Amino acid sequence: MDNLDETKFNEAILRLFYDLPFIVMAITSPETMRWVDLTIASVKF
Secondary structure: OOHHHHHHHHHHHHHHHHOOOOOOOEEEOOOOOOEEEEOHHHHHO
16 A cells, blocks of 8 residues: 555545544644544534
8 A cells, every 4th residue: 555545544444433423533733722624523512
């Protein structure tokens, strides 16, 4: 598996993880401490 394929695979796995409905997850920026990304499930709370 070359580097591009591995990157696409890792991104797909991460995307699937974020689509899990029962887990609320967020990614924050270490510099600004602001939310960069969060799961849709957390918006419903």
